[in-house]
Amino acid sequence: MLEHSLRTDRLHLRPVGAGDVDAVATYCADLALARWMTHIPHPYHCKDAEEYVARASVKPGRVWAITLNDALVGTVGTVREFGYWVGRPYWRKGIAAEACMAVLAHYFTDPAHADIAARHALGNAASAALLRKLGFVDVGPTTITSQATNETTEAREVLLTKDDWSTLQNA
Numbered sequence: 397m398l399e400h401s402l403r404t405d406r407l408h409l410r411p412v413g414a415g416d417v418d419a420v421a422t423y424c425a426d427l428a429l430a431r432w433m434t435h436i437p438h439p440y441h442c443k444d445a446e447e448y449v450a451r452a453s454v455k456p457g458r459v460w461a462i463t464l465n466d467a468l469v470g471t472v473g474t475v476r477e478f479g480y481w482v483g484r485p486y487w488r489k490g491i492a493a494e495a496c497m498a499v500l501a502h503y504f505t506d507p508a509h510a511d512i513a514a515r516h517a518l519g520n521a522a523s524a525a526l527l528r529k530l531g532f533v534d535v536g537p538t539t540i541t542s543q544a545t546n547e548t549t550e551a552r553e554v555l556l557t558k559d560d561w562s563t564l565q566n567a
Contacts (some may be wrong), residue, residue, distance in 0.1 A: 400456040402498045409460035409495055412452035412471060416461055419468040421445035423483030430544035432520045433481060438544035462495040472499045478514040478532075478556070487522070496530055501565070504558050511557040515540055518550045531564040532556045 402409040421442045423429060430436040437444060452459040452471065459473035462482065470482035472495045482492045503509055514532055516523040517540055532554035540551040 402460065402502055404494050404498050406464060407491065407495055407498070408463045408466070409472065409498060410463060411456040412449055412459055412461045414449060414453070416468045417442065417445045417449050419483070420448055420471075423470070423481070424448070426484050427544060428484055429481060431542055432517055432523065433544065434540050434542060436481075436542075436544055440544075460495070460499060462491065464491065470495065472496055474499065474503050474512060478512045493526055493529060496526065500530060500556065500561060504561050509558065511555055513553060513555050515551050515553050517542075518552065524552070527554050530556065531560050533560065 400411050421440065421444070424433075424436050424445065425438075425440040427438050430438045430440060435448075452473070455473070455475055458475050459471060461468050462470040462472055462480075464486070469486045469491060470480060472480040472492075478496075478500070480492055480496055482495075486492075500512075503512065513535075514527055515538055516527060518524075533556070535553050535555045538551050538553045539548050541548045
């Protein structure tokens with residue numbers, strides 16, 4: 397069984413809980429974040445955050461709150477596919493990379509997990525670069541629809557295998 401709490405040098409990744417609603421509502425209301433996500437509407441209301449937290453909180457060990465100094469700054473998960481978001485004040489600080497690496501390292505400790513897929517919009521260069529850094533490889537074109545903008549855009553599907561992850565970690 398996978399652990400429900402992970403720690404890195406700076407971060408504590410823990411189950412999402414009711415105390416996270418305000419931070420989720422604040423960060424997900426930012427169109428600069430929401431436009432890249434498939435499941436975040438815009439405008440984003442407290443009710444939306446409550447529903448997200450309720451769904452995420454029943455998946456401990458699959459969805460983690462990313463916390464820095466005990467404050468939620470984003471989430472990362474392995475439900476159906478790999479996905480993450482970090483609030484804009486925490487962009488370009490290595491937080492997403494640090495959290496994602498911890499979750500993937502933990503994910504691949506389960507012998508049942510051979511690979512995991514993710515998607516990124518073609519215009520989201522930061523996400524594409526992070527997924528490449530994590531070892532994901534491009535497997536082809538797809539599309540994603542943003543609830544925030546109600547637009548369907550070209551995207552890439554990427555895949556990380558346990559073997560590729562192990563090779564990257566041992567390099």
